[in-house]
Amino acid sequence: MRHTTKQPRANRTITIDFQNEATYFQLLGNRKAFLECVLAFILSIGFQLAHKATCRGGGCLTRHSHYVRVRLGGVTIWRLQCTTCHAVFTVLPHFVLRYRSMRPEVARNALLATHGGLSLELCAIICHLSPMALYRLICALGQHSLVTVLTRCGLPLPTYFLADEKHSHCLTDKVYLPTIVSGRVLWHLGYTEDASAVAFTESYREFQRAASQQEPSYRVKGVLIDGFDSTSKSMRTLLPGARLGHCLRHALLKLPKKLMAIPSPVRKALRTRFHTLWYRVRRRKHLRVFALGQRLRHFVEHVTATAGAANGARVRRWFHEKKAGWYAVLEDPRMPVTSTLLDQAHNAMERKLFMMKGFHHPKGSQQAFLTGLAHLYNLVPYQRRAQHAGQCGVEVEGGRVPTCDWFLNLQILTSGGFR
Numbered sequence: 325m326r327h328t329t330k331q332p333r334a335n336r337t338i339t340i341d342f343q344n345e346a347t348y349f350q351l352l353g354n355r356k357a358f359l360e361c362v363l364a365f366i367l368s369i370g371f372q373l374a375h376k377a378t379c380r381g382g383g384c385l386t387r388h389s390h391y392v393r394v395r396l397g398g399v400t401i402w403r404l405q406c407t408t409c410h411a412v413f414t415v416l417p418h419f420v421l422r423y424r425s426m427r428p429e430v431a432r433n434a435l436l437a438t439h440g441g442l443s444l445e446l447c448a449i450i451c452h453l454s455p456m457a458l459y460r461l462i463c464a465l466g467q468h469s470l471v472t473v474l475t476r477c478g479l480p481l482p483t484y485f486l487a488d489e490k491h492s493h494c495l496t497d498k499v500y501l502p503t504i505v506s507g508r509v510l511w512h513l514g515y516t517e518d519a520s521a522v523a524f525t526e527s528y529r530e531f532q533r534a535a536s537q538q539e540p541s542y543r544v545k546g547v548l549i550d551g552f553d554s555t556s557k558s559m560r561t562l563l564p565g566a567r568l569g570h571c572l573r574h575a576l577l578k579l580p581k582k583l584m585a586i587p588s589p590v591r592k593a594l595r596t597r598f599h600t601l602w603y604r605v606r607r608r609k610h611l612r613v614f615a616l617g618q619r620l621r622h623f624v625e626h627v628t629a630t631a632g633a634a635n636g637a638r639v640r641r642w643f644h645e646k647k648a649g650w651y652a653v654l655e656d657p658r659m660p661v662t663s664t665l666l667d668q669a670h671n672a673m674e675r676k677l678f679m680m681k682g683f684h685h686p687k688g689s690q691q692a693f694l695t696g697l698a699h700l701y702n703l704v705p706y707q708r709r710a711q712h713a714g715q716c717g718v719e720v721e722g723g724r725v726p727t728c729d730w731f732l733n734l735q736i737l738t739s740g741g742f743r
């Protein structure tokens with residue numbers, strides 16, 4: 325249960341969709357048909373098997389051995405071996421979960437309820453299982469990194485992304501979840517016990533490590549942050565060449581807090597004027613940074629004239645701190661402009677973590693648990709009245725999932741035997 329440094333045991337499990345259980349049991353008696361069915365499925369989802377490093381993967385597979393799993397009600401599971409590199413692949417039919425006696429239908433419903441924000445305890449009650457079994461299932465899914473699963477879906481590593489930390493609690497201690505979002509997909513959901521730049525850097529480095537393993541030449545061009553000191557420090561350490569931008573929507577929201585002791589209509593009028601300023605600058609095609617610098621200066625003069633020198637000075641100081649981050653957003657049209665999608669992801673996580681206080685204990689496997697929840701966030705389709713009804717975040721971002729069944733996708737994408 326503890327968060328150990330031990331690597332999850334290298335496994336070459338592959339989940340195969342046999343459509344229905346009867347087909348699987350029929351095929352068990354037919355060596356050739358079984359192999360063909362397995363290979364046809366792997367071909368259809370466009371994946372490759374993870375052979376040993378020395379093998380070019382051209383080797384044929386032969387049915388190697390079989391064994392009976394007592395825990396799974398005596399279901400026979402076949403293992404296939406590559407004749408060239410002798411790597412052994414364990415073929416799990418779609419209706420069996422690795423190392424678990426839980427039926428997939430039960431796991432599917434329990435995970436969906438969890439994703440919807442129901443507490444582990446209540447999910448467990450409606451699905452007749454123990455809360456700990458559900459917790460362990462989510463942690464098992466979380467053994468596979470987000471980067472691995474997302475790149476398996478054909479998503480390119482994000483060149484521009486949003487980064488921020490969610491503040492949360494583990495019992496009474498404050499904890500932080502460093503997060504990377506690109507569009508509707510979570511690329512990193514970490515866990516740290518302090519808010520220092522060192523701790524955040526360590527967490528974001530895990531993403532960078534996983535990404536570089538996938539693509540050694542991976543470089544980030546731009547990151548949108550909310551301006552928190554530890555975040556910007558850790559980004560500068562890890563991604564020295566990337567542009568660091570500050571969210572423009574936050575700029576609009578923050579302005580009223582900088583204006584003190586003035587009548588509400590004056591504050592409102594200034595806010596509207598500030599809004600127009602941003603709108604005009606963003607609409608420009610050229611010299612956007614130059615235009616923003618000029619307009620910010622004029623705006624400070626206007627604040628001084630209408631709201632007094634103290635407010636004018638406060639706004640000037642604020643602009644001075646933030647403007648480099650705003651310029652960074654305007655300099656590159658591909659930079660994300662607001663962190664709205666990251667806030668949405670954080671709100672979704674907040675609902676789940678809030679409901680799970682009982683499992684949010686200091687000795688739990690926080691990192692694996694969070695990664696498991698993040699897989700659900702990326703792969704569970706949106707409900708039918710949503711903007712992207714029926715699609716999951718990965719699909720909205722242009723990724724491809726192996727089948728039209730999200731739970732089967734989760735099983736396949738977190739299988740160890742695919743490359």
Ligand SMILES: [Zn+2]
Pocket residue numbers: 375376379380381382383406407408409410411
């Ligand atoms: Zn091989």
